[in-house]
Amino acid sequence: MAGSIDQSLIASTQQLKGRKNGGKGKNKSSTNLKKDRKEMLYGILNERNIKQIQFGVSKRFPTWYGSAVYFDPETKRLGCSESKGQVHCGSNDQYWLDTLFVCEYCFKYTDDQTVFVAHSAACLFQKRAPGKIKYKSPEYTIRRVKGSKYQLFCQCLCLFTKLYLDNKSMYFKVDHYEFYIVYETGSTKPMGFFSKDLVSYQQNNLACILTLPPYQRRGLGSLLIEFSYKLSQLEGVISGPEVPLSPFGLIGYLKYWSQILYWHLIEGDLAHFDKVSLEDLSIVTGMRVSDIILTLKHLNCIGENNQIYLQALNTWFKSHGAKGNWFKLQDEYLLIDD
Numbered sequence: 001m002a003g004s005i006d007q008s009l010i011a012s013t014q015q016l017k018g019r020k021n022g023g024k025g026k027n028k029s030s031t032n033l034k035k036d037r038k039e040m041l042y043g044i045l046n047e048r049n050i051k052q053i054q055f056g057v058s059k060r061f062p063t064w065y066g067s068a069v070y071f072d073p074e075t076k077r078l079g080c081s082e083s084k085g086q087v088h089c090g091s092n093d094q095y096w097l098d099t100l101f102v103c104e105y106c107f108k109y110t111d112d113q114t115v116f117v118a119h120s121a122a123c124l125f126q127k128r129a130p131g132k133i134k135y136k137s138p139e140y141t142i143r144r145v146k147g148s149k150y151q152l153f154c155q156c157l158c159l160f161t162k163l164y165l166d167n168k169s170m171y172f173k174v175d176h177y178e179f180y181i182v183y184e185t186g187s188t189k190p191m192g193f194f195s196k197d198l199v200s201y202q203q204n205n206l207a208c209i210l211t212l213p214p215y216q217r218r219g220l221g222s223l224l225i226e227f228s229y230k231l232s233q234l235e236g237v238i239s240g241p242e243v244p245l246s247p248f249g250l251i252g253y254l255k256y257w258s259q260i261l262y263w264h265l266i267e268g269d270l271a272h273f274d275k276v277s278l279e280d281l282s283i284v285t286g287m288r289v290s291d292i293i294l295t296l297k298h299l300n301c302i303g304e305n306n307q308i309y310l311q312a313l314n315t316w317f318k319s320h321g322a323k324g325n326w327f328k329l330q331d332e333y334l335l336i337d338d
């Protein structure tokens, strides 16, 4: 049964590769052909085409964005066109599919509920999550999953992510990425992740981050961002996320960066300095100077000549009541030995 889910994915991957390597489009102008290819490759769609996700047996939620990558472009059917699943909407309808069933352990997908139920009961990742534990507190565990080792898992995760993130489009070439996946300690259900490009020329510490919709606004995004900085600091690099950030990415990062800057300037190691430069802040926090400036501007705490207004920073923090609970990550639970 699980094999049927695999076939679905593999079929759509092959179709995509076929397009990338030449496609068909015999009578189309080269501009249209280029546009078609790009859309196929990145799954770009202007509107949502899958109405909702059945995630595991008990969670159901809407998609945020469309993605063509799951589908055969001609039939708009999932993966290969032999699917016996749902009747797909007509070409005038917004939705190509009403419900995509996604395994909450491995992210394999199908449009056939029977296949899904059988797979859910047998999924190997339900018993044992992939990858190596890099952080384990009583509350949360973060595992590093190498794209080169768990290719299908990472590809399925990337495909799923596209439904919640418009501006990132890496699905199949996962070999050069590592994925850091957060679980509740003792559970094998992924709650969120970030990916990291192993050959990032900009030395980004994070390529893409997603907290799965049922688990958002619990501090997991902040935990993962903090972990990404911990990794880059251990590597001895000043770093930050790949840009552009999505609107939610920007909100999340600004909140995290504001807290970090506040802590270092008001409570931490820089609190007793008379004068602090942006470079000092960058060294201490591991943040890029550009991200520090962006954050201080957002907080209205930076003047001409990059002078930092500590009083304004204090006022901002008092009004936002974010005292205490500065760091979500606890160093004693880190398991980073390689």
Ligand SMILES: CC(=O)SCCNC(=O)CCNC(=O)[C@H](O)C(C)(C)COP(=O)(O)OP(=O)(O)OC[C@H]1O[C@@H](n2cnc3c(N)ncnc32)[C@H](O)[C@@H]1OP(=O)(O)O
Residues within 6 Å of the ligand: 164, 165, 168, 192, 206, 207, 208, 209, 210, 211, 212, 215, 216, 217, 218, 219, 220, 221, 222, 223, 241, 242, 243, 244, 245, 246, 247, 248, 249, 250, 251, 252, 253, 255
């Ligand atoms: C480099 C990149 O990858 S950019 C792409 C970022 N990813 C995405 O846009 C994918 C879809 N979005 C998400 O997955 C999530 O919204 C994330 C990853 C951005 C944040 O994940 P979460 O686990 O919800 O973050 P967390 O709970 O730590 O929230 C951090 C802060 O972000 C802000 N925030 C997060 N979600 C929202 C929201 N829906 N509305 C308003 N503010 C929000 C809040 O300030 C929040 O703090 P608070 O809850 O104390 O007020």
